[in-house]
Amino acid sequence: MPGSSQPYISRAEPPVATLNDERVRLQDVCIVHGRGDKAVVAVEGVDLRVGAREIVSIVGHSGCGKSTLLRAIAGLLPNSSVQGDLSVMGRTPEEARKSGLISMVFQESVLAPWRTVERNVTLPLEVARGRTRTPGRTASEQLELVGLKGYEKRYPKQLSGGQRQRVSLARALMMEPEVLLMDEPFGALDEITRDEMHSELLRIWEATHASIILVTHSIAEAIFLSDHVVVMSSYPGRVADTISIDFPRPRRNELKDSPEFARIAHRIRLCLEQNR
Ligand SMILES: Nc1ncnc2c1ncn2[C@@H]1O[C@H](COP(=O)(O)OP(=O)(O)OP(=O)(O)O)[C@@H](O)[C@H]1O
Numbered sequence: 001m002p003g004s005s006q007p008y009i010s011r012a013e014p015p016v017a018t019l020n021d022e023r024v025r026l027q028d029v030c031i032v033h034g035r036g037d038k039a040v041v042a043v044e045g046v047d048l049r050v051g052a053r054e055i056v057s058i059v060g061h062s063g064c065g066k067s068t069l070l071r072a073i074a075g076l077l078p079n080s081s082v083q084g085d086l087s088v089m090g091r092t093p094e095e096a097r098k099s100g101l102i103s104m105v106f107q108e109s110v111l112a113p114w115r116t117v118e119r120n121v122t123l124p125l126e127v128a129r130g131r132t133r134t135p136g137r138t139a140s141e142q143l144e145l146v147g148l149k150g151y152e153k154r155y156p157k158q159l160s161g162g163q164r165q166r167v168s169l170a171r172a173l174m175m176e177p178e179v180l181l182m183d184e185p186f187g188a189l190d191e192i193t194r195d196e197m198h199s200e201l202l203r204i205w206e207a208t209h210a211s212i213i214l215v216t217h218s219i220a221e222a223i224f225l226s227d228h229v230v231v232m233s234s235y236p237g238r239v240a241d242t243i244s245i246d247f248p249r250p251r252r253n254e255l256k257d258s259p260e261f262a263r264i265a266h267r268i269r270l271c272l273e274q275n276r
Pocket residue numbers: 033034040041042060061062063064065066067068069
């Protein structure tokens with residue numbers, strides 16, 4: 001809190017979640033794209049723990065392996081390219097994804113243009129076909145949660161960029177995942193909408209039990225949203241620093257103007273400069 005003596009930056013070690021609390025665990029993870037002469041070591045020696053209801057952001061220069069890491073956690077990479085221990089609630093990422101424990105939101109909302117908003121949100125139910133637990137909220141309730149009550153019958157092309165990302169979020173939360181992976185979810189939005197979506201994401205997150213891992217190029221976004229910010233170095237991607245953000249929640253956008261916020265941003269920027 002501005003003016004108090006509470007530390008806002010603490011420990012440089014990886015966040016440690018207790019075993020019961022642990023949602024995602026990476027230990028000495030190395031990821032290689034391609035084979036033979038064309039092999040690219042994208043990520044090396046990454047340790048990361050994400051606890052229940054934690055928000056962890058990953059920042060780093062372009063090409064440092066942020067998306068690669070997220071895709072590995074989502075179980076979207078071939079097993080042969082991922083080495084080390086990687087588990088989501090004690091399961092392999094692929095098992096976790098198939099059982100609805102993980103879902104993902106991308107930078108561009110990948111909504112089906114021929115389906116209404118409501119039918120986009122219910123798509124995961126159709127894909128799962130009863131293989132996972134029944135969600136506690138209906139599509140309408142989910143849309144109400146993301147602030148789109150009354151938009152059920154619209155089509156994606158009738159929505160603004162911010163509204164489309166809200167639909168993507170509603171869809172990703174439909175199966176009540178334990179872990180929500182977000183890859184630059186607000187990267188295509190203007191700054192005003194982006195600020196609005198930051199508060200909105202925190203409000204929506206409060207109503208869920210999901211842990212979030214967020215990849216972003218925005219230092220302010222990472223600090224504002226997160227419990228921990230992981231700063232990556234490049235070529236290959238490694239964890240250069242992990243910063244715990246102890247601002248109390250709920251957080252308001254004014255926080256971004258505080259000296260403490262600027263101090264953390266400065267530390268991250270410095271770390272990025274030293275780890276090109
Ligand atoms: N399918 C692939 N085959 C070969 N190399 C790849 C593949 N995907 C990514 N890479 C390489 O792996 C490295 C990490 O890429 P990645 O997309 O994870 O970086 P990033 O940090 O998310 O970048 P950006 O911030 O620009 O999105 C880069 O050197 C990239 O060229």
